[in-house]
Amino acid sequence: MSGKRIDREKLTIRKMMALYQRRCPDALPDEAHYQALNAYADKRLDKCVFGEEKPACKQCPVHCYQPAKREEMKQIMRWSGPRMLWRHPILTIRHLIDDRRPVPELPEKVKPKK
Numbered sequence: 413m414s415g416k417r418i419d420r421e422k423l424t425i426r427k428m429m430a431l432y433q434r435r436c437p438d439a440l441p442d443e444a445h446y447q448a449l450n451a452y453a454d455k456r457l458d459k460c461v462f463g464e465e466k467p468a469c470k471q472c473p474v475h476c477y478q479p480a481k482r483e484e485m486k487q488i489m490r491w492s493g494p495r496m497l498w499r500h501p502i503l504t505i506r507h508l509i510d511d512r513r514p515v516p517e518l519p520e521k522v523k524p525k526k
């Protein structure tokens with residue numbers, strides 16, 4: 413899946429990861445690990461059940477990330493988030509606006525059966 417929102421989120425994640433990797437190069441095992449995590453995040457976004465209406469991942473009721481990868485991404489976001497505003501102000505403001513979106517109802521295809 414691709415669309416403005418998903419593309420913007422992929423770009424934001426890429427910038428946050430690049431910033432983190434530049435300043436904390438040894439925080440994750442190696443370059444290949446960063447690349448694999450970025451590819452994983454892109455894939456999650458491509459398959460997001462909410463598509464362009466997605467909420468912020470941190471508020472998502474689905475949590476499609478594997479727990480270990482979710483922890484790594486949280487670590488990156490926590491460090492890079494406050495530093496993004498100075499380097500990528502427009503992207504950061506768009507991200508903050510996206511973060512305030514209400515969580516949409518789960519699509520029928522992923523609703524638990526009664």
Ligand code: SF4
Nearest residue numbers: 460469472474475476
């Ligand atoms: S955590 Fe939720 S919002 Fe984020 S990509 Fe996965 S399903 Fe979509």
